[in-house]
Amino acid sequence: MYNDDTIVALATGGGVGAISVVRISGSQSLHYTDALLKKTISGYASHSLVLRKLYDKEGLIDEAVISIFLDNKSYTGETVIEVSLHGSAYIAQRLLRAYLDLGARMAEPGEFTRRAFLNGKMDLAQAEAVADLIAAEHKFAHDQALHQLRGGFSEDIKFLRSRLLHFTSLIELELDFGEEDVEFASRSDLMDLVVQIKSQVDELKDSFELGNALKQGFALVLAGRPNAGKSTLFNALLNEDKAIVSDIEGTTRDSLEDKLRIGDISVRLIDTAGIREASDAIEREGINRTFKHIESAGATLYLFDPSGIDLENLKTDLDLLKSKGKRIWVCANKLDVFTGDLNTYRQLISAELNEDLWELSAHDKSSVNLLRKEIASRFKIDIAQLEQQTVVTNARHSSALNACSIELQMIKEGIDSGLSGDLMSFHLRSGIRALAEITGEIDNEEVLGEIFSSFCIGK
Ligand SMILES: Nc1nc2c(ncn2[C@@H]2O[C@H](COP(=O)(O)OP(=O)(O)OP(=O)(O)O)[C@@H](O)[C@H]2O)c(=O)[nH]1
Ligand SMILES: [Mg+2]
Missing domain, CATH: 3.30.1360.120 (Probable tRNA modification gtpase trme; domain 1)
Incomplete structure (x- = not known):
């Protein structure tokens, strides 16, 4: 209003x-x-x-x-x-x-x-980009907000909409000639078009998970057995004495998070209670939280002390992590005191994860610096991939795209099963409406209220 x-x-x-x-x-x-x-x-x-x-x-x-x-x-x-x-x-x-x-x-x-x-x-997506731009704390968030503010994302949405409108006009033209049983577009051409549009909608929709993770900063979880040195590494990476470190097993009982900035990259670094047998309810909750973080994180850095774990136990941990997390990186710690051979560990990591073993001592500044650089370069690869495409970083946009995708799926199935023209047109119109909500071409007072109330005063 x-x-x-x-x-x-x-x-x-x-x-x-x-x-x-x-x-x-x-x-x-x-x-x-x-x-x-x-x-x-x-x-x-x-x-x-x-x-x-x-x-x-x-x-x-x-x-x-x-x-x-x-x-x-x-x-x-x-x-x-x-x-x-x-x-x-x-x-x-x-x-x-x-x-x-x-x-x-x-x-x-x-x-x-x-x-x-x-x-x-x-338009509405651009207005939302203003809030994102103000909140941007690192390069990726800034780039995305600028792209959206300049209307890049809105252009993509409008293009998809116009293609759907074209499709709708063909179907509706047929409806106008309903009695005469004409087909203005061959069903196989229509199918091709829907498949194409749906794949573009889905690509945008799917970019949200990573896009959103990047907007918030990548989450990197430190996991491992007690005394592996997770909290020591957490402090060393942050250059801060934040987490309690001790040689008592199970020192960290809850998760601890802080922002780690490496050049352009912003990482949400999370120290955890790690992976171990719980001896009481509090510890069990701490371990549950570890796994929750691993499930949603961009990556998990699994830390181990090679003098404290054998190959078999390491493999058990890796199998468990693989079933939970998206990306697992493995790092051997305490190499300042370890004198044994890491070859068998390297082979295991390569076979299990197709990854190199990272090696360091959390007590040694220069190896921690190298690790920091390695983390940044890994995450930069994700960013570089995303920079090639429009990325959805807004939950409202993602759910509108999802709604559109569902309608397109109905149409795909409808073409196969000979769905009537008017039902087809109904699903098309619903899909178009979902896209229009993103750019605000359809006014919805409630949605507007929600969006703008999250802005700061004065903007
Ligand atoms: N020599 C050596 N000791 C280390 C290194 N990293 C950690 N430690 C020691 O290992 C012990 C355990 O370190 P923490 O950082 O508390 O280990 P953690 O994995 O957080 O352990 P929990 O919180 O109990 O799961 C401490 O006494 C640290 O000083 C290292 O690189 N070299
Ligand atoms: Mg700890």
Whole structure:
């Protein structure tokens, strides 16, 4: 729902900074700003910057740079004024108060962007990309948000939609000639088209799992038997003394997570209670959590102390991990004290996982540095693959794609079983509607409310 209130909010973060920006949007924004000035700013062209003193009833608020964006040349599609103040929370509050006294209203979270959407400045997927862009903490998330903001993802969706519409028009044309039993498109051509579109929809849908994992940062789980050195490695990778390390078996009882940044890559590093026989309920819960993490993680780094485990037990662990996790990397630890031969271990890892054995000592900085680089380069391969294609990183988009895919499946089966034209058209229309929801061509007040309420105020 659109209203023409003039809305105001602090657009910069609440913390201390050199400047803070108050943003006001709506038909009265220029008028209200003028009421705080001794000399009008009306008459300036859009995108002008003007230095002015602002006054409220008590006197001078601040001297500030005022940016003027007129009507459809602004972010929201309405007249927007941005006042760049000295970065004091007190000054910003006084200006906000002055605007409210004049008749403006505090903006709701995401309301500026919501207006941009409602005024046709961007579609819904682009509006969502604004929130992603603000939240992006690493290169992949940033790249994806930018691509989506520029409309790349929306283009893909619109292309799929237009192909489905074409298909629908053929089917519906036949319906118009229902009595005469004509076929405008051969069923095998239609089948080819549906199969093609469905595979594109599915590819996008399937990219969500990895796309979302990348957006949140890759999860890397440290697993292994007690005393393998998981917590020691966790601390060494993070360069922090975060997890408790001791030679008592079962030191770590719960999972512990922290963000590890390696260049462009952001990794969610998770230390766990590991894999062992539980002797009490708390320990059992800790081990359950280990496996939950392994199941959802991008990769698991299995750590072992070669002087503390034989080949048979190692194989048992690897078999268990293989049944749970997507990608298992294996690392022998404590090589500063181990003097034996690792060859049989290397052969086992190669046979079981088709992987090399990583070797290090968590006490040795340079080998930990090498491991860090290796982790980054592994995850970079995933990113490089995803950069070739449009990736879905938004759960709402993924479920809409899924809904579309289900309809397409019905049509595929329908073509085979001679489904009637009107039912075919019904499924097609449902599939098209699902795609239209992504870009917001179909208005749904509830969906809009949910999306924009998760934005920060001032955006
Ligand atoms: N010599 C040597 N000792 C290590 C190395 N890494 C860890 N340790 C020692 O091994 C013991 C166990 O380390 P932790 O990091 O607590 O092992 P963990 O796998 O987290 O053990 P739990 O939490 O009990 O499952 C500690 O005494 C560490 O100092 C290493 O690379 N070399
Ligand atoms: Mg531990």
